[in-house]
Amino acid sequence: MPLTDDEYSCLMIMAEGQNLIAMRDTRWYRPLMSLHAKDFCKGIGNENYVITQRGQAALAGHEESLNGELRQMITKHGEIQEHRQAVHAKMQEALAAVVAGARIAALTTGKSETACLQEMLREIGLRGQEMLK
Numbered sequence: 001m002p003l004t005d006d007e008y009s010c011l012m013i014m015a016e017g018q019n020l021i022a023m024r025d026t027r028w029y030r031p032l033m034s035l036h037a038k039d040f041c042k043g044i045g046n047e048n049y050v051i052t053q054r055g056q057a058a059l060a061g062h063e064e065s066l067n068g069e070l071r072q073m074i075t076k077h078g079e080i081q082e083h084r085q086a087v088h089a090k091m092q093e094a095l096a097a098v099v100a101g102a103r104i105a106a107l108t109t110g111k112s113e114t115a116c117l118q119e120m121l122r123e124i125g126l127r128g129q130e131m132l133k
Helices: 005-015 029-037 053-109 113-132
Strands: 041-044 048-051
Touching: 005 029, 005 041, 005 048, 005 053, 029 041, 029 048, 048 053, 053 113
Parallel strands: none
Antiparallel strands: 041 048
16 A cells, blocks of 8 residues: 555654654644554554554555656656657758758759748648658
């Protein structure tokens, strides 16, 4: 059963050797009582609670889960960066080819390189849309 953020915070505090006091009308009361019901902490003395072995195991499992999620996020970020670099490289290749084509078209048609480039880009856009279908 996953821990809430507040349950996790309570377990971390208790794992550091601190007791938590079950004070009603505080943020920590409900998560502390939930942990107690799960046998992740136990009462000592007058409303003081400490972490149990089950609580230690739950804390370790939760942290392992968080580490796994972080590893996945880092891996995904790396993949996204690789894709961005590949897209950028392809765009540079395409740009160089289109500019070279526009220069050749300008020599052939007598139009300006800019006008030829604009016409080629329109045509490339239309043909590209057809290819994506």
